[in-house]
Amino acid sequence: MMRQPAASWKTAILLLLLSLFVAFVAARDFRVMNAPDVFAPAEGFARKMLSEYFPPLKGTTADTPVFIREGKEPGGTVLILGGTHPVESAGILAATLFLENASVPRGRLIVIPNANAMALTHNSPQEGHPQRIHFALKDGSTRVFRYGSRATNFTDEWPFPEIYVHPASGQKLSGKERSNLNRCYPGVPDGSMTERLAFAIVELIRKEKVDLAFDLHEASPEYPVVNAIVAHERSMELAAIVTMELEGLGIPIRLEPSPKNLRGLSHREWGDSTDVLPILMETGNPSQGRLRGRTDERLVLTGEDKAYVKAAALGRLFIPYEGNQLIAYRVARHVTAIRVFVENLEMVRPGKGVTLEGIPQYEEILKQGVEAFLKPVPKKREV
Amino acid sequence: MVSVRKVFVAVCVLLCFAGASFAADIALTSAGQSPDAMMVRVVLKKLGVEADSDPLMKPEGLTQKILIVVIGGSSKGLGAAGIDKDQEIARLSALLKAAAGKNVKILAMHVGGEGRRGKLSDEFITAVAPAADKLVVVEGGNADGIFTNLTKEKKTPIHGAPNVSGVAAPLKEILAEWGIPAK
Helix, strand or coil: CCCCCHHHHHHHHHHHHHHHHHHHHHHHHHHHCCCCCCCCCCCCEEEEEHHHCCHHHCCCCCCCEEEEEECCEEEEEEEEECCCCCCCHHHHHHHHHHHHHCEEEEEEEEEECCCCHHHCCCCCCCCCCCCEEEEECCCCCEEEEECCCCCCCCCCCCCCCCEEECCCCCCEEEHHHHHCHHHCCCCCCCCCHHHHHHHHHHHHHHHCCCCEEEEEEEECCCCCCCCEEEECHHHHHHHHHHHHHHHHCCCCCEEEECCCCCCCCHHHHHHHHCCCEEEEEEEECHHHCCCCCCCCHHHHHHCCCHHHHHHHHCCCCCCCCCCCCCHHHHHHHHHHHHHHHHHHHHHHCCCCCCEEECCCCHHHHHHHCHHHHCCCCCCCCCC | CCCHHHHHHHHHHHHHHHHHHHCCCEEEEEECECCHHHHHHHHHHHCCCCCEECCCCCHHHCCCCEEEEEECECHHHHHHHCCCHHHHHHHHHHHHHHHHHCCCEEEEEECCHHHHCCHHHHHHHHHHHHHCCEEEEECCCCCCCHHHHHHCCCCCCEEEECCCHHHHHHHHHHHHHCCCCCC
């Protein structure tokens, strides 16, 4: 038997140690995504957990904070959902702006900033996405928001089926769509983790008798349903009023009906399963698109991408693109649209109006940036 | 004793008259199933004008004096209605033919501007615009002259508007001309 040279043993040990080191760093990086984002709710918001509406969710990774503010005067109830897809940061940030700035003299406001908490604990593989985005506040502190994935973490939703059969309709989709919250409504109480989460959100809408509910998204500029409102037929009249008002404010927005035969989405299933007026909104975000170049925090915050400049020149985009899509612009669109919807709610649901105050105006967000309306939070992350 | 049959016929006749007296003077439909027709309905409401709105209106349902057709193609809308582009064009052709046969005035509207143009919408524009008695087109919708070209022969008046809210003024003017007062 031949003896191995001493050098080869040393190399093997060195490589083994190096592998362990890389595994340790990667694991630590992966684990740190589990630390929840911290919010600074405006005075008067009560903090609950989604599991209070569907107890089997308690103690699971799907459970997520629900913030409720009740006005002195009775009225309707509005729900704002951010983070259905945590790669769509404008949705999370718009929900956060309401949570951290709104006062509610009439009616109730419910905010869920991290709807799919299980999709915030990882990044989409092979997309080169950043893990976090940062905002420098005036007081010198920094607000950090995780940049997760469109889908539930594999550790919560594994294995994927080959084909996802939507339980309520029998609609067949790619297996990975079972980890997409916005394909799982109205949810299943004993289904997969994402289906249970969807069920819990519908339970909340039902139990809190929500009148108007928003699901905030972003889409790639080359996708036709972008800078858009998608409305269930019950919400269509209100959405038409809002579309016209937004146009008057210089915010053109496309209005699309919720297809009856595309199942599992919030704008369809919330409306079919409850009495709510469901609204889904999309802004244009180049970091979502397939034409993008380097995908880093800068791209998420600025939307500046030379490939999109070329695509715009070729007429391939569904948004006006002049070199950027700033996060402030994307958030301002969502915030202003929600404000206009809420202002007109009384018109279609008499006696169920909601009054919101303290919400930044469109121009204010554009000029001062999102960071001007985020509140400082303690450095230690909430667990 | 009055037979049950006679009572039934009398009730039916009464219901027919009741239906006729409650029908609005305006019928509102979509050409392409985009939600733009809903926006025109909101504008009509603001003008205090009642309209019988049915995005899938059929010729037999047309009993009004004026037919407003709001043009704008939406693949989501067609999907939601469970029809395809060709079925929608066939419905519109039959409806426009019935309107012409019944001397119903036809107002075609395109309120979506440049954003509601494209291959799908253009097919509906081509199907509807030549049959219109008047048109209202929001800025950008006629930038390439599609409406002008399609109505050149008939010399159909085209009223412009800056945006969808701005269609209220030409709409009010046209309806007044056709005998429907608005606020």
